[in-house]
Amino acid sequence: MNSNRLLQISLFVDHNDSVIDIGCDHALLDIYLIENKLCKKALATDISENALEQGINNIKKHDLESYIPTVLSDGLKNIEVSDYNTLVLSGMGAHTIIEILSNKHKLTNIQKILISSNNDYPLVRHELNRIGYYLEDEKVVEDKNHFYPIMKFVKKKKKNKINEIRYGLLKISNIPYYEYLIRNNRLLIKQIKHAFFKKMCLYLDNHYYQKYLKKITGRKLK
Ligand SMILES: C[S@@+](CC[C@H](N)C(=O)[O-])C[C@H]1O[C@@H](n2cnc3c(N)ncnc32)[C@H](O)[C@@H]1O
Secondary structure, rough: OOOOHHHHHHHHHOOOEEEEEEOOOOOHHHHHHHOOOOOOOEEEEOOOOOHHHHHHHHHHHHOOOOOEEEEEOOOOEEEEEEEEOEEEEEEEOHHHHHOOOHHHHHHHOEEEEEEEEEOOOOHHHHHHHHHHHHHHEEEEEOOOOEEEEEEEEEEEEOOOOHHHHHHHOOOOHHHHHHHHHHHHHHHHHHHHHHHHHHHHHHHHHHHHHHHHHHHOOOOOOO
């Protein structure tokens, strides 16, 4: 597996899990899970015909077409979910993920949801808590110079603490990610200070220039 993201997702999958991989694209995760017997079964699904075609070709290359069913579907719309207990949503934006999970009838049997969102992690954590899933584990992985929090939610009434929603689960293994956040924050604060200072200078310049102009001409600059 040459993706740290997908590898970490696979580490959150258990042998008894029946997985629906939503937005499977190349289906590499499903192939890896089934080839290595890491789960009971896996279904690969995507909204895009081209993406699913690519997935089907890869599944065929690995001789797994009788083990990995595929479905063309917008989220869970065309999928019979009752035989599955785990969802994977990876490589999509937060709003798409939340939209896909908005049909709560489809989630009745789903005990575990693994998410690698492209953005807005606090929103994802907040929404998952709202629909009854608790952030139980989280591992941040670096993939192609980018940090990705891989989140494992389980069906539970419990809610995460506000700081867990904002920043994720504090874990020693995620320290390189926190360092990256602090570095970026420092840079942002520096940029804000710089922009503020520039604005103040402009304001003051303009303010004194106005005064000076009024003094020599008796009128205001428009
Ligand atoms: C960047 S790929 C991610 C592929 C793989 N899951 C990964 O993490 O490497 C995103 C995939 O999500 C699919 N997708 C986007 N919206 C979707 C939806 N509403 N339902 C199903 N698939 C969707 C896209 O067609 C695309 O193939």
